Amino acid sequence: MNDSFSWKTVLASTILRELTAAISGLVLVLFIFGHLAGNFLLFLGPDAFNGYAERLQSLGPLLWLARLVILTAAVLHVSATISLKLRNRASRDTAYAVTRRNADRPLGTPTMIYTGIIIACFVILHISDFTLADKTGPRSIIGGQSLGLYGVVLNGFANPLRAVAYIVAVWAVGLHFSHLFSSLWVTLGVLSDRATRAMNRLALAVGVLVALGFTAIPVFALIKMRLLGG
Amino acid sequence: MAVGTISLTLKVWRQAGPDQPGRFETYRAENIPTDVSFLEMLDIVNDGLEREGKEPIAFDHDCREGICGSCGAVVNGRPHGPRRATTLCQLHMREFRDGETLVIEPFRAKAFPVVKDLVVDRSAFDRIIQAGGYVSVRTGQAPDANAIPVPKHRAERAMDAAQCIGCGACVAACPNASASLFTAAKIVQFAMLPQGHPERVRRVVAMVEAMDREGFGSCSKHYECEAACPKEIKVENITLMNREYLRAMVRED
Ligand code: SF4
Numbered sequence: 410m411n412d413s414f415s416w417k418t419v420l421a422s423t424i425l426r427e428l429t430a431a432i433s434g435l436v437l438v439l440f441i442f443g444h445l446a447g448n449f450l451l452f453l454g455p456d457a458f459n460g461y462a463e464r465l466q467s468l469g470p471l472l473w474l475a476r477l478v479i480l481t482a483a484v485l486h487v488s489a490t491i492s493l494k495l496r497n498r499a500s501r502d503t504a505y506a507v508t509r510r511n512a513d514r515p516l517g518t519p520t521m522i523y524t525g526i527i528i529a530c531f532v533i534l535h536i537s538d539f540t541l542a543d544k545t546g547p548r549s550i551i552g553g554q555s556l557g558l559y560g561v562v563l564n565g566f567a568n569p570l571r572a573v574a575y576i577v578a579v580w581a582v583g584l585h586f587s588h589l590f591s592s593l594w595v596t597l598g599v600l601s602d603r604a605t606r607a608m609n610r611l612a613l614a615v616g617v618l619v620a621l622g623f624t625a626i627p628v629f630a631l632i633k634m635r636l637l638g639g
Numbered sequence: 640m641a642v643g644t645i646s647l648t649l650k651v652w653r654q655a656g657p658d659q660p661g662r663f664e665t666y667r668a669e670n671i672p673t674d675v676s677f678l679e680m681l682d683i684v685n686d687g688l689e690r691e692g693k694e695p696i697a698f699d700h701d702c703r704e705g706i707c708g709s710c711g712a713v714v715n716g717r718p719h720g721p722r723r724a725t726t727l728c729q730l731h732m733r734e735f736r737d738g739e740t741l742v743i744e745p746f747r748a749k750a751f752p753v754v755k756d757l758v759v760d761r762s763a764f765d766r767i768i769q770a771g772g773y774v775s776v777r778t779g780q781a782p783d784a785n786a787i788p789v790p791k792h793r794a795e796r797a798m799d800a801a802q803c804i805g806c807g808a809c810v811a812a813c814p815n816a817s818a819s820l821f822t823a824a825k826i827v828q829f830a831m832l833p834q835g836h837p838e839r840v841r842r843v844v845a846m847v848e849a850m851d852r853e854g855f856g857s858c859s860k861h862y863e864c865e866a867a868c869p870k871e872i873k874v875e876n877i878t879l880m881n882r883e884y885l886r887a888m889v890r891e892d
């Protein structure tokens with residue numbers, strides 16, 4: 410046995426990379442929940458929603474700090490998971506002729522890489538759609554009047570194609586999250602066998618709940634813009 | 640139950656040596672009594688092959704009573720075949736239907752290179768054990784029995800983990816070819832007991848390092864290992880291994 414404890418060994422280990430993926434995933438999820446909660450203000454109309462957006466903007470350096478944390482988490486998450494994925498693919502060089510899943514697992518686990526890629530593409534689209542949008546420009550105008558970011562969001566989702574793309578993406582988020590919710594407890598080494606299995610059973614339902622929450626926003630915008638005419 | 644017989648079609652991975660190309664060969668297994676084991680079925684098929692002057696199918700085996708961990712192959716996508724908590728040597732042919740086709744492959748992992756046909760080299764497991772799967776004991780007189788008290792729940796966890804026979808089915812079943820379940824079982828059996836304490840911190844770091852060095856994948860929590868394990872080693876052991884690892888990061892030895 411190696412006599413001295415070495416941080417170099419620990420930092421290179423697969424266990425630490427799994428842990429990095431899980432904790433950075435957790436940070437991103439916490440952000441996403443906050444983001445969702447804020448966006449629910451959309452239902453209360455332009456004043457509530459734009460007021461919230463402006464308050465966020467007025468945080469100044471604090472906002473940038475939050476962005477830095479989120480960006481760091483995203484970079485860690487992507488690099489840890491991609492490096493693990495590459496390693497895990499290489500660890501079986503000859504494929505089985507017959508493969509089958511014998512364990513009863515939530516759908517999220519085997520689809521992580523696909524939902525992850527969808528989410529990564531979605532984030533880029535999402536930032537260019539809203540974060541970088543001109544909040545007083547033509548895209549904010551509803552009924553001849555600029556409604557700020559509220560208008561941008563509603564106009565954005567008035568396009569059914571974009572609404573559908575968002576809905577697909579948020580279901581990917583839900584599925585992706587369901588894996589985190591089921592696997593986190595093993596990675597962190599925290600829960601008992603029974604509690605972990607209970608989390609596994611809950612995972613898909615929790616993922617669906619998250620997806621439904623996010624689906625509500627484009628559906629709300631679509632109904633308001635298309636059926637109620639803005 | 641009356642003993643019947645069944646006939647099967649076998650598609651078996653044949654590979655002459657480590658660096659040789661392999662391929663599936665099809666054989667008939669005629670009139671196999673349903674009360675023989677899977678390995679005995681292969682013995683019968685091999686007798687036939689030898690009579691025809693052909694090379695018999697190579698497979699690992701030793702105890703044939705489910706305790707040594709030598710046997711193992713993947714049958715229709717399941718390591719050790721379809722019956723849960725059962726090694727291939729303990730699997731009876733009554734688990735199969737007459738006329739079935741069985742695809743029989745070696746355990747697949749880069750860290751388990753094929754030696755011949757269904758025989759794979761699992762010495763990577765030995766090297767993980769060498770890295771820390773032992774305890775230090777005092778020389779001198781034998782200690783009194785029961786001199787060291789062990790809480791019951793810890794003893795049970797240690798004994799459950801110690802059931803692992805090192806067969807490698809967990810690696811074979813894992814989509815990542817991860818050896819986490821095996822390594823975890825070998826770490827936990829010592830971590831739970833006072834006898835394993837002197838090396839507790841170094842052990843987990845060294846064994847995980849050895850596991851990574853052999854080229855096994857990481858644990859993505861697919862739970863396939865647990866479903867395949869003939870000794871019903873639980874994923875809980877991986878939770879405990881991760882806990883040990885975190886503990887090693889914050890504690891001095
Ligand atoms: S954990 Fe189970 S499947 Fe893996 S080597 Fe041990 S006995 Fe075999």
Ligand code: FES
Nearest residue numbers: 703707708710728
């Ligand atoms: S031959 Fe020993 S466990 Fe199967």
